[in-house]
Amino acid sequence: MNAPVSSPALTKNQTLVFDVLDRSEAPMSAYTILDKLRDHGFRAPLQVYRALDKLTEFGMVHRLESLNAFVACAHRESSCCGAGHGHGTVAFAICESCSQVMEFHDHAVDHRLGDWAKSKGFKPSKTTIEIRGLCQTCAA
Amino acid sequence: MNAPVSSPALTKNQTLVFDVLDRSEAPMSAYTILDKLRDHGFRAPLQVYRALDKLTEFGMVHRLESLNAFVACAHRESSCCGAGHGHGTVAFAICESCSQVMEFHDHAVDHRLGDWAKSKGFKPSKTTIEIRGLCQTCAA
DNA sequence: GCAATTGATGTAATAACATTACATTTCAAA
DNA sequence: TTTGAAATGTAATGTTATTACATCAATTGC
Ligand SMILES: [Zn+2]
Ligand SMILES: [Zn+2]
Ligand SMILES: [Zn+2]
Ligand SMILES: [Zn+2]
Numbered sequence: 208m209n210a211p212v213s214s215p216a217l218t219k220n221q222t223l224v225f226d227v228l229d230r231s232e233a234p235m236s237a238y239t240i241l242d243k244l245r246d247h248g249f250r251a252p253l254q255v256y257r258a259l260d261k262l263t264e265f266g267m268v269h270r271l272e273s274l275n276a277f278v279a280c281a282h283r284e285s286s287c288c289g290a291g292h293g294h295g296t297v298a299f300a301i302c303e304s305c306s307q308v309m310e311f312h313d314h315a316v317d318h319r320l321g322d323w324a325k326s327k328g329f330k331p332s333k334t335t336i337e338i339r340g341l342c343q344t345c346a347a
Numbered sequence: 348m349n350a351p352v353s354s355p356a357l358t359k360n361q362t363l364v365f366d367v368l369d370r371s372e373a374p375m376s377a378y379t380i381l382d383k384l385r386d387h388g389f390r391a392p393l394q395v396y397r398a399l400d401k402l403t404e405f406g407m408v409h410r411l412e413s414l415n416a417f418v419a420c421a422h423r424e425s426s427c428c429g430a431g432h433g434h435g436t437v438a439f440a441i442c443e444s445c446s447q448v449m450e451f452h453d454h455a456v457d458h459r460l461g462d463w464a465k466s467k468g469f470k471p472s473k474t475t476i477e478i479r480g481l482c483q484t485c486a487a
Numbered sequence: 488g489c490a491a492t493t494g495a496t497g498t499a500a501t502a503a504c505a506t507t508a509c510a511t512t513t514c515a516a517a
Numbered sequence: 518t519t520t521g522a523a524a525t526g527t528a529a530t531g532t533t534a535t536t537a538c539a540t541c542a543a544t545t546g547c
Binding site: 272273303315316320323328329330331332333335340341342343 | 440453456475477
């Protein structure tokens, strides 16, 4: 269940993609990332998708399913469930006005969904929790 | 916050789309629905997307973000949070082997996420909870 | 009855997101 | 130094969703 994964040294493409995402305020689509990296020799979507796959596997990047977009992990150092990037289920609050994304982990929610799964004999592999709405600033 | 919505009589296209989804065991993409409805005069994706938009608005259909697909609501009559289809946040467990989808509502999860939002001044408009994994049968 | 408005529909074209297939390169282990 | 695994480059294609515009149908106000 979302076992921590080691994150080896990144390849050149992985580093480029991660740096773009990490410097971005907002989530980015694969194609937006591609455009940002044309200057660095990127020519095709697959170069981005391959890097994103690995970064996601390493837990350094998350895919926002409701946006078809990606963010660098903001769940940095350790936490309650697993160390470093090897976190358990994480949730996102996504502002539909300014695109800001807040990443958080809620133990109670995680356990509650885990209990539900157990009660149904369901074996979770990945859980998505995304709250769309307005951040404090934009709601004011 | 996810206020109940009245569901007026459906139009012809809405009825066709809903019936296809309602009879399906598994979630369907808009294009799969389109193919099922060619015989009934459907020719273009927009006919499906427009119907899906309305059905979603009525709470009769849900979009599964992690699948880019749609299911008929299985949350039928009333429930704790709002009557009929006008439900609060709902969660889905999606079997990656047999495609079966279980729709459920968990009060505790809903309130916990609501509390988090309140504590951050975040105003939720829509919350997505999707658990991918293996159903009891497929996990055996 | 007959505009005027509104919502639904039909159709084509295009945009946005993602994968398959195959050739080539890199690099560390044997 | 062979060789095998992982990464990369490139093109083509597949899948999902929207924009733009024309037409049609039901309702409302006159
Ligand atoms: Zn994270
Ligand atoms: Zn905001
Ligand atoms: Zn439902
Ligand atoms: Zn199953």
